[in-house]
Amino acid sequence: xxxLVIGTVAFDAIxxxxxxxxxxxxxxxxxxxxxxxxxxxxxxIVSVVGGDFPKEAMQMMRNHNINxxxxxxxxxxxxxxxxxxxxNDMNTRDTLATELNVLATFNPKIPESYQDCEFLMLGNxxxxxxxxxxxxxxxxxxLIVMDTMNFxxxxxxxxxxxxxKLVDVLSINDEEARQLSGEYSLVRAAKKILTMGPKYLIxxxxxxxxxxxxxxxVFFAPALPLEDVFDPTGAGDTFAGGFIGYLAATKDISxxxxxxxxIHGSAMASFCVEKFGTERLVDLTENEVQKRINEFVNLxxxxxxxxxx
Amino acid sequence: xxxLVIGTVAFDAIxxxxxxxxxxxxxxxxxxxxxxxxxxxxxxIVSVVGGDFPKEAMQMMRNHNINxxxxxxxxxxxxxxxxxxxxNDMNTRDTLATELNVLATFNPKIPESYQDCEFLMLGNxxxxxxxxxxxxxxxxxxLIVMDTMNFxxxxxxxxxxxxxKLVDVLSINDEEARQLSGEYSLVRAAKKILTMGPKYLIxxxxxxxxxxxxxxxVFFAPALPLEDVFDPTGAGDTFAGGFIGYLAATKDISxxxxxxxxIHGSAMASFCVEKFGTERLVDLTENEVQKRINEFVNLxxxxxxxxxx
Numbered sequence: 001x002x003x004l005v006i007g008t009v010a011f012d013a014i015x016x017x018x019x020x021x022x023x024x025x026x027x028x029x030x031x032x033x034x035x036x037x038x039x040x041x042x043x044x045i046v047s048v049v050g051g052d053f054p055k056e057a058m059q060m061m062r063n064h065n066i067n068x069x070x071x072x073x074x075x076x077x078x079x080x081x082x083x084x085x086x087x088n089d090m091n092t093r094d095t096l097a098t099e100l101n102v103l104a105t106f107n108p109k110i111p112e113s114y115q116d117c118e119f120l121m122l123g124n125x126x127x128x129x130x131x132x133x134x135x136x137x138x139x140x141x142x143l144i145v146m147d148t149m150n151f152x153x154x155x156x157x158x159x160x161x162x163x164x165k166l167v168d169v170l171s172i173n174d175e176e177a178r179q180l181s182g183e184y185s186l187v188r189a190a191k192k193i194l195t196m197g198p199k200y201l202i203x204x205x206x207x208x209x210x211x212x213x214x215x216x217x218v219f220f221a222p223a224l225p226l227e228d229v230f231d232p233t234g235a236g237d238t239f240a241g242g243f244i245g246y247l248a249a250t251k252d253i254s255x256x257x258x259x260x261x262x263i264h265g266s267a268m269a270s271f272c273v274e275k276f277g278t279e280r281l282v283d284l285t286e287n288e289v290q291k292r293i294n295e296f297v298n299l300x301x302x303x304x305x306x307x308x309x
Numbered sequence: 310x311x312x313l314v315i316g317t318v319a320f321d322a323i324x325x326x327x328x329x330x331x332x333x334x335x336x337x338x339x340x341x342x343x344x345x346x347x348x349x350x351x352x353x354i355v356s357v358v359g360g361d362f363p364k365e366a367m368q369m370m371r372n373h374n375i376n377x378x379x380x381x382x383x384x385x386x387x388x389x390x391x392x393x394x395x396x397n398d399m400n401t402r403d404t405l406a407t408e409l410n411v412l413a414t415f416n417p418k419i420p421e422s423y424q425d426c427e428f429l430m431l432g433n434x435x436x437x438x439x440x441x442x443x444x445x446x447x448x449x450x451x452l453i454v455m456d457t458m459n460f461x462x463x464x465x466x467x468x469x470x471x472x473x474k475l476v477d478v479l480s481i482n483d484e485e486a487r488q489l490s491g492e493y494s495l496v497r498a499a500k501k502i503l504t505m506g507p508k509y510l511i512x513x514x515x516x517x518x519x520x521x522x523x524x525x526x527v528f529f530a531p532a533l534p535l536e537d538v539f540d541p542t543g544a545g546d547t548f549a550g551g552f553i554g555y556l557a558a559t560k561d562i563s564x565x566x567x568x569x570x571x572i573h574g575s576a577m578a579s580f581c582v583e584k585f586g587t588e589r590l591v592d593l594t595e596n597e598v599q600k601r602i603n604e605f606v607n608l609x610x611x612x613x614x615x616x617x618x
Contacts, residue, residue: 089493184398187536208517211534220531220608225520227496259611294615299529302568306603 003040003248004114004141005032006133007123007237008103009047009071012277013083016090016231024277025057027080028123028147031237034281035268036121036245037065038289043245044114046070046133048102050078060282069111077102090229091206110136118142119248121240122167124149127160134166143253145169145244146198147236153179165197168253171240173204186211190218200258202243204236212262214255221262222300224270224292231276235269238281242268267292312349312557313423313450314341315442316432316546317412318356318380321586322392325399325540333586334366336389337432337456340546343590344577345430345554346374347598352554353423355379355442357411359387369591378420386411399538400515419445427451428557431476432546433458436468443475452562454478454553455507456545462488474506477562480549482513495520499527509567511552513545521571523564530571531609533579533601540585544578547590551577576601 007029014021033043044067051074058068078101086093108129120141122130130146146167152160153176160180164170170193174186180196181189190201190213203211207229209222242265247253250260270292274280316338323330342352353376360383367377387410395402417438429450431439439455455476461469462485469489473479479502483495489505490498495512499522502510512520516538518531551574556562559569579601583589 185536187534205517208514209529209531218534218608219611220518220534221611222518222529222531222609225496225527225529227494256612260613263611263613290616293613297613297615299527300531300609302528302530302572303565304569304572304602304606306606307599 002117003119004117010080015085028237031234032241033066035238035241039245039249048072051075122146127163131163169200170198171202238272239265239269311426312428313426319389324394337546340543341550342375344547344550348554348558357381360384431455436472440472478509479507480511547581548574548578
């Protein structure tokens, strides 16, 4: 089924305890689409870049079955740029630079050929823009998944709450869930957020895994214990891409299948952090993905049967 | 099979954001034994208390199938006392008072009737005392599980390393694993610690679950997402008690069965934190335990088969 991804296509410059990069290819839509296309024949992107965005990067994306018909190129402007430095624990980072450039006036246009999309992934962007995308679609997709971040909670909480009402799945991290709900306990936070619009909530806990809530159930997926986390940039987007890519490929949006989708998303995220930026995602083989998913199965599998009590 | 538990039987006074207690019954051996006897017919304790330790508490322990033949009572001395205050996040606490009392000169004596024990749980105590217990047993138990803490790494690292060489399973938290190994990555930490003696390592991550390592495999068990953690005191001991109690009851020390044991330990720990001290453990029913274990199965169960890759 067709997947529409809206989000940034960008340059990142990253510094970690393991090294630093010059400007490399990044952006939420890039990570999401590169991850989703491991399970899906095609991912359709809506985004914007400047004339400085390399043709080779676009060709790389096309080679990974990413459709760029919805990628606006503004020849005389510059691509969105983010630069950050991770601390030793890899859980916290400082933003060194944010240059909005083309993103400052981004007005997403949905190509006619995208209008039949059944799965919509709203990558992290201003909530008002995310809402505009939903409104610009002729038919409501079968499933809308939304990512966002604390930044929008700080400066645009009301717009965020408006957009929230329109989506099916919200994917945020633990601190964002606490900020959005005003509750410290993630169980309480989930209960509150599930009254705000989404029917499903994913709370990402980084190296501590992810929780999936609906109004009745909770599912937990671990993160793979890794010897080293080389660069966490894009891990959350890669997770979301694996999640929606798997759902779109299997055409099943039941809670049971969302569990499988979260395991697939977690497996993809575990690759993402092994190298800088998109480096690890672009050279992944189907075989490696399958092996990694097996590792996840083995990591949590035990044979205790549910018995009546 | 018979279980021998060595550890403190103590008084605690606890303050959390939810309230505070006067002196209540605590101690590692108390939590371990109360937890283990949910799966096992009997737990044999070796510990020491003062004349101030209430007869009613001892009767409560006997009612929970805890054998106190190895509990030394020093009528003219006082019981070990610990007092602490938890911060709002419940992950950190300040020790307000530690009165060693009888523990200062504790010299554990193993009753002859305990000498046939096949499972030995070394609750948190000075490593030299833990070692002494092993040496005082006529036959090496089938399985020795050891708990310890950062305090002993700070002041008695060499003794700790000596005792480590004698045990099969070490159970510590993530910060302690980092301190013991000098490695930040838990995967690297586990590799190093598994060269120090134990064949199995459990790393407890509190609300983030627990990891079980041997030299080839890793298993992850989540913590149950709870609305509130009321009082974390004793949760690690309760976890250990469920772990070794389940192993002793099933008489199977394979890695596969240790996975099940960790789930049982996690389930027990999830009860412990619901009320102050041992309050929740003492009124638990078999039915509640089974229901909780079912919740754990549902929390992580998904149906992705391992396929060849």
